[in-house]
Amino acid sequence: xxxxxxxxxxxxxxEADAVVVLDQRRLPDEEVELRCASAAEVADAIRxxxxxxxxxxxxxxxxxxxxxxxxxxxxxxxxxxxxxxxPTAVNLRWALDEVRDDPTPARARGLHEVEVERCxxxxxxxxxxxxxxxxxxxxxxxxxxxxxxxxxxxxxxSALGAIRTAWEAGLVGHVxxxxxxxxxxxxxxxxxxxxxxxxxxxxxxxxxxxxxMAAGDVDAVLTGADRIATNGDVANKVGTYGLAVAAARHEIxxxxxxxxSTLDPSASTGGHIPIEERDPAEISTRFPAHxxxxxxxxxxxxxxxxxxxxxxxxPYESSLPSPVRVVS
Amino acid sequence: xxxxxxxxxxxxxxEADAVVVLDQRRLPDEEVELRCASAAEVADAIRxxxxxxxxxxxxxxxxxxxxxxxxxxxxxxxxxxxxxxxPTAVNLRWALDEVRDDPTPARARGLHEVEVERCxxxxxxxxxxxxxxxxxxxxxxxxxxxxxxxxxxxxxxSALGAIRTAWEAGLVGHVxxxxxxxxxxxxxxxxxxxxxxxxxxxxxxxxxxxxxMAAGDVDAVLTGADRIATNGDVANKVGTYGLAVAAARHEIxxxxxxxxSTLDPSASTGGHIPIEERDPAEISTRFPAHxxxxxxxxxxxxxxxxxxxxxxxxPYESSLPSPVRVVS
Numbered sequence: 010x011x012x013x014x015x016x017x018x019x020x021x022x023x024e025a026d027a028v029v030v031l032d033q034r035r036l037p038d039e040e041v042e043l044r045c046a047s048a049a050e051v052a053d054a055i056r057x058x059x060x061x062x063x064x065x066x067x068x069x070x071x072x073x074x075x076x077x078x079x080x081x082x083x084x085x086x087x088x089x090x091x092x093x094x095x096p097t098a099v100n101l102r103w104a105l106d107e108v109r110d111d112p113t114p115a116r117a118r119g120l121h122e123v124e125v126e127r128c129x130x131x132x133x134x135x136x137x138x139x140x141x142x143x144x145x146x147x148x149x150x151x152x153x154x155x156x157x158x159x160x161x162x163x164x165x166x167s168a169l170g171a172i173r174t175a176w177e178a179g180l181v182g183h184v185x186x187x188x189x190x191x192x193x194x195x196x197x198x199x200x201x202x203x204x205x206x207x208x209x210x211x212x213x214x215x216x217x218x219x220x221x222m223a224a225g226d227v228d229a230v231l232t233g234a235d236r237i238a239t240n241g242d243v244a245n246k247v248g249t250y251g252l253a254v255a256a257a258r259h260e261i262x263x264x265x266x267x268x269x270s271t272l273d274p275s276a277s278t279g280g281h282i283p284i285e286e287r288d289p290a291e292i293s294t295r296f297p298a299h300x301x302x303x304x305x306x307x308x309x310x311x312x313x314x315x316x317x318x319x320x321x322x323x324p325y326e327s328s329l330p331s332p333v334r335v336v337s
Numbered sequence: 338x339x340x341x342x343x344x345x346x347x348x349x350x351x352e353a354d355a356v357v358v359l360d361q362r363r364l365p366d367e368e369v370e371l372r373c374a375s376a377a378e379v380a381d382a383i384r385x386x387x388x389x390x391x392x393x394x395x396x397x398x399x400x401x402x403x404x405x406x407x408x409x410x411x412x413x414x415x416x417x418x419x420x421x422x423x424p425t426a427v428n429l430r431w432a433l434d435e436v437r438d439d440p441t442p443a444r445a446r447g448l449h450e451v452e453v454e455r456c457x458x459x460x461x462x463x464x465x466x467x468x469x470x471x472x473x474x475x476x477x478x479x480x481x482x483x484x485x486x487x488x489x490x491x492x493x494x495s496a497l498g499a500i501r502t503a504w505e506a507g508l509v510g511h512v513x514x515x516x517x518x519x520x521x522x523x524x525x526x527x528x529x530x531x532x533x534x535x536x537x538x539x540x541x542x543x544x545x546x547x548x549x550m551a552a553g554d555v556d557a558v559l560t561g562a563d564r565i566a567t568n569g570d571v572a573n574k575v576g577t578y579g580l581a582v583a584a585a586r587h588e589i590x591x592x593x594x595x596x597x598s599t600l601d602p603s604a605s606t607g608g609h610i611p612i613e614e615r616d617p618a619e620i621s622t623r624f625p626a627h628x629x630x631x632x633x634x635x636x637x638x639x640x641x642x643x644x645x646x647x648x649x650x651x652p653y654e655s656s657l658p659s660p661v662r663v664v665s
Binding site for chain 2: 217251
């Protein structure tokens with residue numbers, strides 16, 4: 010698999026006897042695949058971040074359920090195992106629910122195709138939005154956090170897909186990539202994707218975003234989301250909230266780009282979103298550490314939420330769509 | 338040298354033929370000393386961060402000039418070499434100017450003693466300040482960034498010294514330590530000092546500070562400074578500005594603790610402070626990176642500046658003292 014060929018199937022796919030994922034823990038140093046021979050192994054791969062990104066783990070879980078069905082396993086047990094592999098991204102449960110009543114390979118692959126197609130739609134919607142901003146300050150310098158590209162979504166990308174579409178449209182001049190501690194999804198994965206796409210970028214430490222904004226070097230911030238409450242509060246990778254606070258101070262638009270599968274109709278505010286606490290050893294093996302993997306950005310700091318359905322603005326209670334079913 | 342014995346002499350000292358520093362690059366894994374046999378080697382040690390922290394590099398530079406004098410070297414050349422070893426911390430030039438006309442070992446050691454004594458005074462001043470806050474929310478959960486302890490100042494510490502004094506006074510319950518990418522001065526050095534002192538703490542990724550503040554888990558933020566303009570703008574380790582912006586949103590006091598040697602009477606605003614750009618390889622050896630080592634926090638976000646002279650508040654133009662000479 011060549012790195013210029015980051016197809017949906019190269020990121021996650023269902024084979025006859027396994028779900029195969031590109032092992033994101035080993036990027037950018039090595040491009041190796043991980044074969045998950047059971048739903049339990051898919052859950053392990055999600056938990057260990059071999060595959061990560063809210064939409065991508067939804068797709069992987071759907072494939073995991075289809076694999077369990079192929080293998081004649083207890084589907085309720087497989088569902089529970091996959092649904093509980095990570096707590097914050099709601100896409101996981103959404104994708105499982107989408108395929109649960111008919112967990113065939115065709116259905117799971119259809120869901121994967123729909124999620125990638127949604128990314129392309131989000132990209133188009135974001136371009137229209139960024140074109141307004143670019144009219145004032147083209148080409149735009151945009152800042153992003155974590156990885157929201159093809160790797161995170163099973164193909165193309167949400168926020169990074171939007172940046173890609175906007176760059177192809179001539180609107181983007183440079184991408185600032187927050188390295189995203191502790192696991193460096195920005196410095197490892199987003200940088201790797203941007204290099205492959207030929208989009209100019211610089212990695213920065215997460216703490217450097219504020220001074221770039223103060224210097225006028227950031228025209229827009231784009232991030233993905235792991236779960237969005239009905240009031241527009243957004244759970245995303247830890248550090249997102251601080252970016253949104255700084256962006257607000259500098260009146261820099263802060264856009265969240267995520268498919269409707271990231272919307273949680275059962276969460277009225279961010280306070281209802283469970284925040285995953287990960288192993289402190291990801292930060293320090295020597296000293297005590299506290300390692301929340303996500304934070305919540307309140308809706309008042311979110312300029313727009315871009316889904317495949319359109320560009321949504323406050324008040325989000327009325328502007329956000331419901332999660333859109335793959336098979337309605 | 339035992340780790341419980343972090344004396345000023347163990348951090349930096351002048352011997353007959355060398356300036357000896359505890360090599361901070363190798364902490365916390367190894368406690369090894371680096372012998373700098375010339376002013377040029379002292380400048381190298383400062384540049385390479387074997388010794389770092391604005392007050393500590395001032396002390397090291399003063400010792401470097403005294404060493405050059407002992408060795409009969411060209412003092413103007415030594416001065417220039419040491420003064421230019423790092424651009425942002427003004428303490429470097431201040432310390433060199435303090436000893437330039439009489440660069441004897443006794444004079445340099447006197448300067449070192451004064452800087453450590455100033456730390457203890459800052460600690461006392463900060464305790465009075467934090468006692469007000471602790472009356473509302475004791476014991477305080479305080480957040481700090483980078484390393485501002487004994488290692489950074491040649492003994493005791495500025496912001497971390499204040500936290501130590503406040504903890505000894507029963508005012509502090511927990512310290513959140515921002516790991517401080519890219520070089521992890523928080524996760525390596527501050528954690529090591531706090532462990533030795535027995536003060537409870539947790540290391541966090543720099544991006545996690547905002548959500549801790551939003552959750553009400555931060556009662557005060559204390560940082561050091563590398564240079565303070567006359568209007569109260571503060572240059573400090575990159576990431577400080579974002580902490581100050583988030584603290585302001587949550588109405589959390591943001592205190593800067595630094596000796597008067599950090600004040601720059603020639604800089605009327607932060608815009609006049611040079612910001613060091615370091616090797617991008619500190620962030621990524623694989624992808625392009627942008628690596629400013631410091632940022633500027635504007636005075637409007639700084640609740641107080643604590644020096645050895647007292648607690649100063651806006652308007653800083655009138656409240657800040659002048660740098661206080663060691664030998665007046």
